[in-house]
Amino acid sequence: MSDRELYCDTCEGVQPFEAPPCVDGHGVDCPELVCVGCGTALLIATFAFRAPRLDARRPGRSTPHRRAA
Numbered sequence: 023m024s025d026r027e028l029y030c031d032t033c034e035g036v037q038p039f040e041a042p043p044c045v046d047g048h049g050v051d052c053p054e055l056v057c058v059g060c061g062t063a064l065l066i067a068t069f070a071f072r073a074p075r076l077d078a079r080r081p082g083r084s085t086p087h088r089r090a091a
Contacts, residue, residue: 030062033057037060040056041054041055053067
């Protein structure tokens with residue numbers, strides 16, 4: 023198990039977090055962490071996504087995707 027110190031909302035402070043035994047095969051890189059103090063679980067997002075660009079001509083609407091001819 024790996025240890026990390028993160029802020030725990032339940033404990034209202036910085037606490038050590040551990041990665042529990044991972045059944046998905048992630049090992050020490052498992053995105054699931056558990057607070058040692060209270061048992062609150064966290065899931066660390068390990069992916070990035072692209073936010074849509076807003077169209078300046080029409081506020082609140084995204085720009086349509088363009089394709090090459």
